[in-house]
Amino acid sequence: MDEDNPGFGDPMTSDRRLRLWAVLADAARGGAVAVDHVCATAVAVTGVDSAAVSVILDATPRELMYATDRTASELEDLTLTLGEGPCVDATTGGPVLVADLTEPECRNRWPVFAPAAVLAGAGAIFALPLRVGGIRLGVLDLYRARVGDLGGEQLADALVLADTACAVLLDEATRPGGDRDDHSPERTGLRHPEVHQATGMVMVQMGVSAAVALIRLRAYAYSQDRRLHDVAADVVARRLRLEPAGTSGDRNG
Amino acid sequence: MAETQLADVFVEMADTLIDDFDVIEFLHMLTERCVELLGVSAAGLLLTDQRDTLQVVAASSERTRLLELFQLQTDQGPCLDCFRTGQPVSVADLALTTARWPRFTAASAEVGFASVHALPMRLRSEVIGALNLFDVRPGALDEGKLRIGQALADVATIGLLQQRAIHRRDILTEQLQTALNSRVLIEQAKGILAERLQVEVGEAFAILRDGARSRNRRLSELSQAIVDGSEQFAPGPVTNLPG
Numbered sequence: 261m262d263e264d265n266p267g268f269g270d271p272m273t274s275d276r277r278l279r280l281w282a283v284l285a286d287a288a289r290g291g292a293v294a295v296d297h298v299c300a301t302a303v304a305v306t307g308v309d310s311a312a313v314s315v316i317l318d319a320t321p322r323e324l325m326y327a328t329d330r331t332a333s334e335l336e337d338l339t340l341t342l343g344e345g346p347c348v349d350a351t352t353g354g355p356v357l358v359a360d361l362t363e364p365e366c367r368n369r370w371p372v373f374a375p376a377a378v379l380a381g382a383g384a385i386f387a388l389p390l391r392v393g394g395i396r397l398g399v400l401d402l403y404r405a406r407v408g409d410l411g412g413e414q415l416a417d418a419l420v421l422a423d424t425a426c427a428v429l430l431d432e433a434t435r436p437g438g439d440r441d442d443h444s445p446e447r448t449g450l451r452h453p454e455v456h457q458a459t460g461m462v463m464v465q466m467g468v469s470a471a472v473a474l475i476r477l478r479a480y481a482y483s484q485d486r487r488l489h490d491v492a493a494d495v496v497a498r499r500l501r502l503e504p505a506g507t508s509g510d511r512n513g
Numbered sequence: 514m515a516e517t518q519l520a521d522v523f524v525e526m527a528d529t530l531i532d533d534f535d536v537i538e539f540l541h542m543l544t545e546r547c548v549e550l551l552g553v554s555a556a557g558l559l560l561t562d563q564r565d566t567l568q569v570v571a572a573s574s575e576r577t578r579l580l581e582l583f584q585l586q587t588d589q590g591p592c593l594d595c596f597r598t599g600q601p602v603s604v605a606d607l608a609l610t611t612a613r614w615p616r617f618t619a620a621s622a623e624v625g626f627a628s629v630h631a632l633p634m635r636l637r638s639e640v641i642g643a644l645n646l647f648d649v650r651p652g653a654l655d656e657g658k659l660r661i662g663q664a665l666a667d668v669a670t671i672g673l674l675q676q677r678a679i680h681r682r683d684i685l686t687e688q689l690q691t692a693l694n695s696r697v698l699i700e701q702a703k704g705i706l707a708e709r710l711q712v713e714v715g716e717a718f719a720i721l722r723d724g725a726r727s728r729n730r731r732l733s734e735l736s737q738a739i740v741d742g743s744e745q746f747a748p749g750p751v752t753n754l755p756g
Contacts, residue, residue, distance in 0.1 A: 290635075427675040
């Protein structure tokens, strides 16, 4: 009826939202929109290969909420293990857009992460902070094997989806427990509980705080060139025991 | 690096994006798109307020008589029925519904509408409002259009989540932190007990849960105390836990 809509600010962004949220609603098939739908939509509209959302918590530096595939999951694991990379920088700064991880500049900035991420299959990484006003919740990480920039349109889409991820995360967190019946435990729970279980065990084994125990686990995984959650699983299964500093195989930190 | 320039351009956008979100503007635009995409004459969105009463929040046109028609449905009409039942209500010919909604039918006829459809807006299991579509021609909406209409109603719901995230961000962030932190702390406490008591983590959880019950404490609270060392909880070798 109204062919024009004067007086309303930024119809471009609203149109973008409408379009993206229609894809999102479609992905959710009429059910509650969750962070996995946001990740799937991000992959679909930005031309990346995989996506993940991690949050920052008091109890742990980053907690993976969802990864679309194994590559994304491994790269998130790598980021937590090494404590550096675009996905770390984006949690404290603005978006970090890396078109080509093999560039020397990347090796200078993230000397351990950059080559490791390339080996894990990432050519380009686009890390977008999840922020609501001044509050930082975490990061939406987009991974692509092919090097090259994210187009302007795709980036604008990704930024809207990062906003949406915030809304969905906050909504999920405030959902009463009774409403979770339609979700699998994996969906509302933690992706890698064994990392935290192992943290608790190492706290007792080494007599250290949770933060230090996690650092010890990360250092061990790094020194052995293994995935953190694999190392954690070994600790939980008592196939591996970290000894107090200086007495075990974890060479450095 | 080329991406640094791109980043510069978009960082500002990212900084302002979420706070620029105006849910009323968005819902207004959504009703306009309903008219275009579904080929109906008018569309409106009605949402519940705190007292569980429907309120008109957006319409494809600001024509007063149309708004009155939407508003009327807070008392009677297909929108209210749709909201109450959570089911779509489709009236292919309003001339036949005088008995069901006398005032609504009369008001619709005055404006010139022949058919009306109402699609539920759901937030999880709760019905929070309805998308209302009017047409000057009689007839049902076909399956494809109903699906698009429902998708747009679902999109409106995401808009409300976004709005809520912005306006209640402090409370919601606190809740998110608390909820996720608790889960992490419970896992850490399981690991601590498993190691102290030399049991499997599954068994450690059972012990932790029983301990919380017998002490009448919340599982997350007891876990926090075990992790920070203020509660030793289990017999066994005493460890010094910093912090």
